[in-house]
Amino acid sequence: MYQILKQIARTGIVTEPAPPSDEALRATAQRLGETILKHFGRALAIRHVDAGSCNGCELEIHALNGPYYNPERLGIRFVASPRHADLLLVTGPVSRNMETALRRTWEATPDPKLVVAIGDCGCTGGIFGESYASCGRVSNVIPVDVAVPGCPPTPTAILQGILTAISAGAKA
Amino acid sequence: MKLKELDIEVEPLAGAMPVFRASVAAAELPEVCGWSHARQARLVALWGSDETSRSAGYAVHVALAFPSGLLWLSAPLPRGNPRYPGIAGTYPAADRMQRACADLLGIRPDEGADARKWLRHGAWPESTYPLRKEFDPGKRFAQEPDRYPFVAVAGEGVHEIPVGPVHAGTIEPGHFRFSIVGEKILRLEERLGYKHKGIEKRFESMTLAEGAKLAGRISGDSTVAYAWAYAMAVEGATGTEPPGRALALRGILLELERIANHLGDLGYLGNDVALAFGFSQFWRLKEELLRVNARLFGHRYLMDAIVPGGVSRDLPRAEAEGLVRLLEAMRREVETLQAIYEEHAGAQDRFIMTGQVLPELAERMGLNGFAGRASGIKRDLRVDYPIPPYQQLDPRMISHPRGDVAARVLVRFEEVFESMRLILALVQELPTGEIRSPLAQSRSAAGVGWIEGWRGEVLIALEAEGERIHRLHPHDPSWQNWPLLEHAVHGNIVPDFPLINKSFNLSYSGQDL
Numbered sequence: 186m187y188q189i190l191k192q193i194a195r196t197g198i199v200t201e202p203a204p205p206s207d208e209a210l211r212a213t214a215q216r217l218g219e220t221i222l223k224h225f226g227r228a229l230a231i232r233h234v235d236a237g238s239c240n241g242c243e244l245e246i247h248a249l250n251g252p253y254y255n256p257e258r259l260g261i262r263f264v265a266s267p268r269h270a271d272l273l274l275v276t277g278p279v280s281r282n283m284e285t286a287l288r289r290t291w292e293a294t295p296d297p298k299l300v301v302a303i304g305d306c307g308c309t310g311g312i313f314g315e316s317y318a319s320c321g322r323v324s325n326v327i328p329v330d331v332a333v334p335g336c337p338p339t340p341t342a343i344l345q346g347i348l349t350a351i352s353a354g355a356k357a
Numbered sequence: 358m359k360l361k362e363l364d365i366e367v368e369p370l371a372g373a374m375p376v377f378r379a380s381v382a383a384a385e386l387p388e389v390c391g392w393s394h395a396r397q398a399r400l401v402a403l404w405g406s407d408e409t410s411r412s413a414g415y416a417v418h419v420a421l422a423f424p425s426g427l428l429w430l431s432a433p434l435p436r437g438n439p440r441y442p443g444i445a446g447t448y449p450a451a452d453r454m455q456r457a458c459a460d461l462l463g464i465r466p467d468e469g470a471d472a473r474k475w476l477r478h479g480a481w482p483e484s485t486y487p488l489r490k491e492f493d494p495g496k497r498f499a500q501e502p503d504r505y506p507f508v509a510v511a512g513e514g515v516h517e518i519p520v521g522p523v524h525a526g527t528i529e530p531g532h533f534r535f536s537i538v539g540e541k542i543l544r545l546e547e548r549l550g551y552k553h554k555g556i557e558k559r560f561e562s563m564t565l566a567e568g569a570k571l572a573g574r575i576s577g578d579s580t581v582a583y584a585w586a587y588a589m590a591v592e593g594a595t596g597t598e599p600p601g602r603a604l605a606l607r608g609i610l611l612e613l614e615r616i617a618n619h620l621g622d623l624g625y626l627g628n629d630v631a632l633a634f635g636f637s638q639f640w641r642l643k644e645e646l647l648r649v650n651a652r653l654f655g656h657r658y659l660m661d662a663i664v665p666g667g668v669s670r671d672l673p674r675a676e677a678e679g680l681v682r683l684l685e686a687m688r689r690e691v692e693t694l695q696a697i698y699e700e701h702a703g704a705q706d707r708f709i710m711t712g713q714v715l716p717e718l719a720e721r722m723g724l725n726g727f728a729g730r731a732s733g734i735k736r737d738l739r740v741d742y743p744i745p746p747y748q749q750l751d752p753r754m755i756s757h758p759r760g761d762v763a764a765r766v767l768v769r770f771e772e773v774f775e776s777m778r779l780i781l782a783l784v785q786e787l788p789t790g791e792i793r794s795p796l797a798q799s800r801s802a803a804g805v806g807w808i809e810g811w812r813g814e815v816l817i818a819l820e821a822e823g824e825r826i827h828r829l830h831p832h833d834p835s836w837q838n839w840p841l842l843e844h845a846v847h848g849n850i851v852p853d854f855p856l857i858n859k860s861f862n863l864s865y866s867g868q869d870l
Contacts, residue, residue: 188697189634199641233527237552240866241577244658246527247621248647251640265525280554280869281480283530285500286522312571316494317487318480318555336660337577 200255204341206349212324212332215354217297225271225299225351229261232270232294236287236323237280237313241337242304246274249340256344267293272350274343275327278306278313279320291327299350301331303343308332361425362396365389372593373744375426376805383417383432383441390419390444398423399723399736400448401807402816402832405458407490408433410827415439415464418830419451420816426742427807429818434464443470450723450837457870461488461557476550476869478503487558494558510536510544518851522551526855529865533854540850545843552869560829565591565665565796568826572817573660575831576867581607581614582810583817583831584663590819590829591665594804595797601745601788603667608746608783609680610659610668612776615811617646617658619769619776620691622862626766627698629856630707638694642687649683652676667793677784684777695770708763712845712857715760722844723837726813728861731768732760738809750782765860772811801827812864813838833867 217225233246249256250263264270267290279287291300302323305311310321323329333346360367360377367377381389390400401420408416414436421428432441443466445452456475459465463486465472474483479501481487487494510517515538522530532548556575560568572587573580585607592599599607620643627635647657653676654662655669662669672680698704714724716733724732739752755771757764806817813834820827838861845857 188693188700192638192693192697193634196638196641234523235527235529235552237554238529238866239574239577240529240864241574241580241658241660243527243529244578244621247625248640248644250527251644252637253641253644263527267523277552278554280552281497281500282478282551282553282869283522284480286530286551290523312574313554313556313559316555316558317492317496317498318553318558336574337658339657 199252200258201253203259203348204345206352207345208349208354210331210333210346210349211354212302212329216330217299219353221297222351222353227260229272229347229351230264230270231261231272231274231347232264232267232290233274233276234287234290236275236277236283236326237319238277238304238306242276242307245337245340245343246276246303249343254340254344256347261347267291268295270294270298272299272301272347274301274303274347275323276303276307278310279323279326281318281320284320284326287326299330300327301333301346301350302329303333303346304338305334305336308334311336360423360428362398362423363389363392363428367428370429370593370803370805371596372804373589374742374805374807376429376807377426378429378431378803380431380433383434386417386419386430386432386444387442387447389430390421390447393421393423393428394447396423398428400450401427401814402818402830402836403444403451403454403458404818404830404832405462405464405488406820406828407462407488409436410490415462417441417458417464418818419444420818420832424741427805429805439464440467442467445470448723449721450840453840454836462486463489473506476553478550487555492558494555494562505548507534507546507548508544514538515543531865535851535854537851540852542846542849542851542854545846547839547843549839549865550869552866554870556831556870557829560826563826564824565595565821565826568829569664570661572831575870576833576864577658578618579614579810579812579815579833579864579867580658580660581610581663582808582815584661585611586806586808586815586817586831588663588665589806589808590804590817591796592804593806594802594819594821595800597666597794597797599667599794600791602790603792605746605783605787606668606672606792607663609672609780610654610662611808611810612780613646613650614659615776616773617643617650618811619773620646622859623766623769625859626762626856627704629859630704632701632704635694635698642690645683646687649680653680664793666796667791669793671792672787677787681781681784684780688774688777691770691773698766705763707853707856708766709761711762711853712849712860713759713761714841714845716758718844719760719841722841724841725837726809726834727768727772727811728765728838728841729813730754730756731764733758738807738814746783749786750779752779762856762860810834812862831870833864835863835868838863839868
């Protein structure tokens with residue numbers, strides 16, 4: 186126990202300031218009202234769905250949950266079920282074998298909800314494109330609010346995408 | 358020439374690794390595999406190809422690893438009803454590979470073999486084969502219901518827990534069907550293929566130069582291993598010799614990838630036994646390494662750093678010295694954390710004797726990579742076939758006979774230290790000169806890339822047609838290791854599944870293709 190406490194004290198706090206939101210990432214104008222956004226801004230529950238990625242984007246979502254970014258201090262946490270979620274974080278080109286599962290996950294998420302597509306594949310289909318096995322971009326399957334490009338996008342960019350999704354932005 | 362271990366006529370294949378090709382009649386496959394098995398050869402991969410554009414029929418290919426090198430066997434099959442005698446009786450790991458080959462090419466093993474589908478769910482009909490040359494890759498079919506015949510377990514008090522494809526954490530999609538009594542797992546059946554996105558078909562629309570980027574995205578966590586294997590295959594097929602400096606830099610990149618993945622998983626293994634301290638500490642270290650990767654090589658996960666012919670970016674002397682200093686500081690941190698893990702009674706209680714795979718079963722099923730080494734299988738391509746840059750470094754083989762989570766944790770710790778040592782040695786002896794050779798003019802030739810990635814051995818088997826890819830099979834070590842996870846959980850309690858799963862950390866994308 187002493188060693189653990191010593192290591193914690195020696196490490197200190199490495200968490201860095203959060204990035205500002207970025208309107209350039211917004212795919213659809215903000216649909217949610219001020220009251221809802223105020224609540225989401227304090228306690229946002231995220232369900233991650235890998236819909237067919239190469240697992241590169243997952244590496245950065247893991248990194249996002251690490252101590253340098255620490256999204257929990259912003260009230261953002263990842264939850265185990267879409268039924269607990271306010272926002273779906275979707276990676277990958279949507280494989281056709283995941284098309285139904287993604288749609289069902291989206292349907293299981295209570296309204297009001299947001300969707301953030303992650304990575305070049307989530308934004309455009311990326312190098313895998315559309316084919317017999319791939320539906321391509323996430324918005325080909327479910328509505329997307331914010332799309333974060335990158336292969337994979339950095340944890341800062343992902344966090345920026347999430348914060349953009351819950352910021353007021355331009356009204357629809 | 359003859360293969361050293363087997364009385365069979367083979368042709369050596371140009372390239373960095375010792376690879377030999379041989380053509381056999383399909384009917385002889387079981388016999389050749391039987392001999393090979395008796396001579397301790399292990400199955401590396403099985404795949405099929407459509408050769409109708411080369412005025413032939415189809416072919417089934419088997420890659421076997423002998424002490425003297427890799428044997429690539431090809432058995433030609435007729436256009437009508439392409440069948441071959443299956444080899445899953447000799448090599449059980451071949452079962453899923455044979456089923457994938459049937460789904461994608463309609464090349465089926467004879468009666469008696471497992472005929473259930475594997476990569477096909479409902480996205481294309483049963484009688485349609487995406488990897489056949491006549492298949493239009495842009496064609497979309499209406500989704501059909503999957504109706505996969507899971508094995509049902511009956512008996513008093515047995516019930517099922519279906520998990521996935523969407524999991525509770527940030528994990529790739531797959532389905533696990535647990536049959537349990539109380540908390541104990543009686544049986545686990547995996548259903549994968551959810552991430553199948555047509556990678557092999559996509560390769561066939563690409564040139565050798567274009568394919569490098571896709572190879573680096575077969576399994577993102579192993580991007581360096583795949584990019585190197587791809588580059589090695591292309592260099593072999595074209596007769597290109599990468600410069601010595603590029604090979605040393607590739608070694609540095611591969612070991613950086615190994616360290617980053619082991620650090621991340623060691624953090625999660627702490628997290629999974631309620632030692633959140635471990636997660637924070639290891640992910641802090643991993644993040645620091647990723648940032649250095651980005652600064653030195655332009656990418657946090659080193660994507661596209663290895664290209665056919667060499668590497669895309671040099672490592673200047675001052676930067677290399679900075680990397681050495683970082684790794685030396687990190688080594689001390691990891692040593693501190695290893696001592697904490699080892700002395701933590703709660704963590705050790707969860708690690709020891711959990712998810713055990715004994716050496717005999719590991720050998721029979723072909724468990725490979727660090728998980729194999731943690732089950733007493735002393736195999737590592739860097740040690741067994743020492744090619745540059747590993748030739749001069751004498752890499753240390755790290756193994757443990759117990760095969761439980763604790764053994765996999767121990768092997769990961771030791772491999773982190775060994776990779777750090779290898780990087781320091783590579784930086785010290787970094788040859789001068791170019792970092793990239795121009796690709797030689799393509800011949801229509803075959804090439805093989807075979808690399809010990811952090812998870813296990815990655816194989817790329819390539820057949821080029823001029824500048825274009827005729828057929829490319831990328832093989833992930835997870836093909837062999839997934840079935841062992843089904844065995845590792847027997848008799849364990851359901852709450853230990855995430856821990857056991859993470860201790861292997863297998864790739865879904867790499868096997869779903």
